Amino acid sequence: MVFSSIGFIYLFLAAVLLAHYLLPKKFRNAVLLVFSLTFYYVGEQNLVVLMILSTLTDYFCSLGIDRFRDKKRLTKLFLIISLVVNLSLLGYFKYADLFISSFGHLTGIEVKLLQVALPIGISFYTFQTMSYTIDVYRGRFPAERNIIDFAAFVTLFPQLVAGPIVRYSDISNELKSRKITLEKFTTGVCRFCIGLGKKVIIANTLASAVKVYDTSSSHTVVLAWLCALSLPLQIYFDFSGYSDMAIGLGAMLGFSFPENFNYPFISKSATEFWRRWHITLGTWFRDCVYFPMGGNRCSIKRHIFNLLVVWLLTGIWHGAAYNYIIWGLYYGVIIIAEKYVYGKWLEKSRIISRIYFAAVTVFGFVIFHSENLALIPKMLGEMVGAGGVALMDTVSSFAVSNYIFTVILSILLSTPVISVIEKKLTRFAVMENTVVIFRYIICLVLFVISTGYLVDGSYNPFMYFRF
Amino acid sequence: MKIKKTASIIFIALFLITVFGLGAFVVLRTPGTVSESERRELAAKPQMTMKSVADGTFFTSFEDYLLDQFAWRDTFRRIKAVFQFGVLRQKENNGISVSHGQAFEIKSEMEEKPVNVYIKRINALADTYFSDGGYNLYSTVIPDKSMYLSEGAGIPYVDYGPIAERIKTETSAKFIDIYDLLDGNSYYATDSHWKQTEIVDVADRILTEMGANKIDGIRKNDALAPFYGVYYGHSALPLPSDEIVTLTYDTLDAVKVLRANKKTGVLEDARLYYDEYITADDAYDVFLGGACTVIVIENTCNPDGKTLYLFSDSFGRSLAPLLVSDYGRVVVFDIRYIKTSRALETVPPEQGSDILFAYSISAIEVSDNLQVK
Numbered sequence: 001m002v003f004s005s006i007g008f009i010y011l012f013l014a015a016v017l018l019a020h021y022l023l024p025k026k027f028r029n030a031v032l033l034v035f036s037l038t039f040y041y042v043g044e045q046n047l048v049v050l051m052i053l054s055t056l057t058d059y060f061c062s063l064g065i066d067r068f069r070d071k072k073r074l075t076k077l078f079l080i081i082s083l084v085v086n087l088s089l090l091g092y093f094k095y096a097d098l099f100i101s102s103f104g105h106l107t108g109i110e111v112k113l114l115q116v117a118l119p120i121g122i123s124f125y126t127f128q129t130m131s132y133t134i135d136v137y138r139g140r141f142p143a144e145r146n147i148i149d150f151a152a153f154v155t156l157f158p159q160l161v162a163g164p165i166v167r168y169s170d171i172s173n174e175l176k177s178r179k180i181t182l183e184k185f186t187t188g189v190c191r192f193c194i195g196l197g198k199k200v201i202i203a204n205t206l207a208s209a210v211k212v213y214d215t216s217s218s219h220t221v222v223l224a225w226l227c228a229l230s231l232p233l234q235i236y237f238d239f240s241g242y243s244d245m246a247i248g249l250g251a252m253l254g255f256s257f258p259e260n261f262n263y264p265f266i267s268k269s270a271t272e273f274w275r276r277w278h279i280t281l282g283t284w285f286r287d288c289v290y291f292p293m294g295g296n297r298c299s300i301k302r303h304i305f306n307l308l309v310v311w312l313l314t315g316i317w318h319g320a321a322y323n324y325i326i327w328g329l330y331y332g333v334i335i336i337a338e339k340y341v342y343g344k345w346l347e348k349s350r351i352i353s354r355i356y357f358a359a360v361t362v363f364g365f366v367i368f369h370s371e372n373l374a375l376i377p378k379m380l381g382e383m384v385g386a387g388g389v390a391l392m393d394t395v396s397s398f399a400v401s402n403y404i405f406t407v408i409l410s411i412l413l414s415t416p417v418i419s420v421i422e423k424k425l426t427r428f429a430v431m432e433n434t435v436v437i438f439r440y441i442i443c444l445v446l447f448v449i450s451t452g453y454l455v456d457g458s459y460n461p462f463m464y465f466r467f
Numbered sequence: 468m469k470i471k472k473t474a475s476i477i478f479i480a481l482f483l484i485t486v487f488g489l490g491a492f493v494v495l496r497t498p499g500t501v502s503e504s505e506r507r508e509l510a511a512k513p514q515m516t517m518k519s520v521a522d523g524t525f526f527t528s529f530e531d532y533l534l535d536q537f538a539w540r541d542t543f544r545r546i547k548a549v550f551q552f553g554v555l556r557q558k559e560n561n562g563i564s565v566s567h568g569q570a571f572e573i574k575s576e577m578e579e580k581p582v583n584v585y586i587k588r589i590n591a592l593a594d595t596y597f598s599d600g601g602y603n604l605y606s607t608v609i610p611d612k613s614m615y616l617s618e619g620a621g622i623p624y625v626d627y628g629p630i631a632e633r634i635k636t637e638t639s640a641k642f643i644d645i646y647d648l649l650d651g652n653s654y655y656a657t658d659s660h661w662k663q664t665e666i667v668d669v670a671d672r673i674l675t676e677m678g679a680n681k682i683d684g685i686r687k688n689d690a691l692a693p694f695y696g697v698y699y700g701h702s703a704l705p706l707p708s709d710e711i712v713t714l715t716y717d718t719l720d721a722v723k724v725l726r727a728n729k730k731t732g733v734l735e736d737a738r739l740y741y742d743e744y745i746t747a748d749d750a751y752d753v754f755l756g757g758a759c760t761v762i763v764i765e766n767t768c769n770p771d772g773k774t775l776y777l778f779s780d781s782f783g784r785s786l787a788p789l790l791v792s793d794y795g796r797v798v799v800f801d802i803r804y805i806k807t808s809r810a811l812e813t814v815p816p817e818q819g820s821d822i823l824f825a826y827s828i829s830a831i832e833v834s835d836n837l838q839v840k
Binding site for chain 1: 476479483487490493521522526529537544546557560621703
């Protein structure tokens with residue numbers, strides 16, 4: 001089930017809110033657990049078993065760690081069991097075919113692919129449960145003894161399938177007792193409406209622009225650029241829209257989820273970009289991989305190695321295809337170069353740093369988009385007119401005229417321009433209420449228009465579901 | 468502070484009323500069966516079985532059902548379309564564009580395969596049924612309205628020329644080019660079909676090329692309104708309605724029309740124009756009563772005249788009345804719904820007759836449907 005569907009908004013959400021608020025407080029986590037499992041079952045049916053397996057493994061392993069805290073070997077064993085189970089699930093269901101095909105390419109031996117279905121959100125919930133057990137192992141908090149509360153945390157539907165990656169410490173207090181205020185609920189609804197609009201109105205329209213390039217038999221320079229510009233914006237509005245909805249839904253149910261995006265496209269370097277993009281994933285890798293490896297408190301060589309490992313893993317996490325690995329390493333190399341080669345020089349000029357960042361981002365998302373590696377040089381070549389590619393034809397000029405306004409609008413909306421205007425206006429006491437009321441009206445209008453898009457459209461899955 | 472709180476409460480109330488209200492509506496309402504605006508059947512509530520729940524098909528079908536049965540569906544679709552055109556400044560919605568008030572489907576390319584099939588089928592018809600007997604074979608292709616409207620609007624379109632050229636050179640029928648006689652206004656603003664009032668010149672050219680006399684003394688019948696064509700529903704835009712105006716002349720006043728019964732195939736009395744169908748799902752059925760395998764228009768003023776066999780689609784139903792004057796009868800075959808052999812059993816071909824193949828680009832795109840045998 002996806003948030004951007006009529007079934008979710010008008011039946012599932014309505015039922016969740018009713019049950020959550022009408023039943024006594026002590027049943028709230030049980031209600032969430034039941035609805036979260038239903039949410040997952042609707043989308044994945046039997047694969048819900050994997051999520052239950054991951055949940056039970058980490059529940060019992062963390063209890064074991066807590067129980068045998070004094071026996072280091074035993075606690076390590078429980079940690080290893082948790083890591084092995086979760087990484088095995090991830091390895092088998094997400095990466096097995098990549099390994100098999102790579103083995104085939106390297107050795108020339110033809111091995112049949114397993115072609116197992118990728119369970120939605122497996123990258124998110126396995127990372128979430130692993131980090132929980134790691135944190136218990138490190139003694140950051142005691143293991144959760146109430147299995148309902150723990151299972152509700154793992155399966156919590158707002159963040160289950162595409163993040164943000166919520167750590168147990170983020171919401172442990174709210175799992176026990178959450179205070180729902182009018183302000184929080186209102187903020188949640190606003191956030192949900194904005195996220196829905198980002199996904200349904202902007203991201204899906206940009207996806208159509210990308211599709212024109214992907215399906216067109218004749219590519220031109222203009223069409224390649226339209227696609228290259230639309231791609232990062234589409235992925236941003238798709239993913240940040242989902243995160244907004246998740247955070248909004250969480251707030252409606254009394255949770256405070258961590259932010260996942262902070263206007264990444266206003267960055268001036270790749271390093272800054274990754275502080276603003278998919279923040280919870282970056283934090284996860286920082287805490288669970290980068291810091292344990294020594295972070296930057298080591299020799300330059302070791303630091304570079306640490307960064308390459310983290311970015312290799314970041315790439316692999318995004319998908320079982322070579323382009324994601326290249327994409328991860330691409331950012332790793334650029335971030336290392338920014339750190340040790342030209343970072344300080346970049347800081348001297350805002351204009352140069354922005355041009356640099358735009359080029360790095362466009363190139364990066366071309367890699368991200370091209371699961372067939374041969375398409376990367378092809379598209380880049382088309383963007384500079386290599387190989388006699390025409391500048392423009394009727395299809396591309398129509399595509400530009402059809403989507404250019406959405407592209408410009410999405411560039412504008414990917415900056416903090418609206419929140420800056422809001423802040424400036426609210427400095428005047430007389431405008432404060434007007435701004436709030438206007439915001440509510442915009443949210444409701446977005447909600448109605450998004451419903452129109454949903455009713456007129458068809459199935460529209462989120463891009464990050466496959467990660 | 469108080470204003471903010473009140474605003475919050477109103478906002479939350481409106482959100483919850485919308486979610487719960489529309490949710491309750493879709494669950495409790497009696498499901499509709501047909502979307503008039505989109506001219507299609509709506510999804511029915513799926514049966515919940517152990518199997519369909521276990522394999523997930525129930526949930527997919529149920530989402531389709533919710534989409535189709537959602538409250539004020541057409542209004543929501545319209546909101547989306549207006550936003551898409553008006554705010555996002557897009558040039559199309561669901562593949563339908565609007566230029567100078569004319570809605571049309573964007574067709575950026577046409578595969579060669581259906582044109583190949585069409586040519587093969589026309590040649591097979593000619594060879595199988597009309598090779599001996601002194602038949603005079605003619606063909607024309609009815610352009611899609613997008614061919615006239617797209618270019619000016621900077622929208623990609625299918626080039627009529629190469630298709631017409633292939634049909635002209637690769638079939639044995641004499642090709643009658645009518646492209647220059649039409650423009651965007653020759654078609655209804657909200658529909659794919661041409662207006663009968665705008666194709667008199669087309670009929671005249673066809674008649675002249677076939678050696679028949681032009682029609683004269685044409686009169687307009689009363690306008691039938693409102694007519695909301697197929698693009699009205701597909702675009703979901705608040706376009707103004709069309710009106711259907713039918714034509715008549717002295718010969719038509721005295722024709723006898725027969726339509727094949729859908730079940731028995733027996734020819735039964737019919738009419739040229741069915742004014743009451745202006746309120747039907749497809750108001751273009753006003754012309755000759757809609758799709759039918761065999762329709763015969765007998766010219767009582769010229770009973771001994773030649774017969775014209777018109778192989779055509781829905782466009783032919785508005786064209787046929789304008790071709791009658793010089794013929795003894797015009798027989799309209801729609802071989803998308805009947806095998807040609809069976810159609811010709813109903814009205815066997817008379818030697819020396821004229822045969823006209825007049826298909827629209829849309830029909831050629833699905834030329835697999837033409838049943839030659």
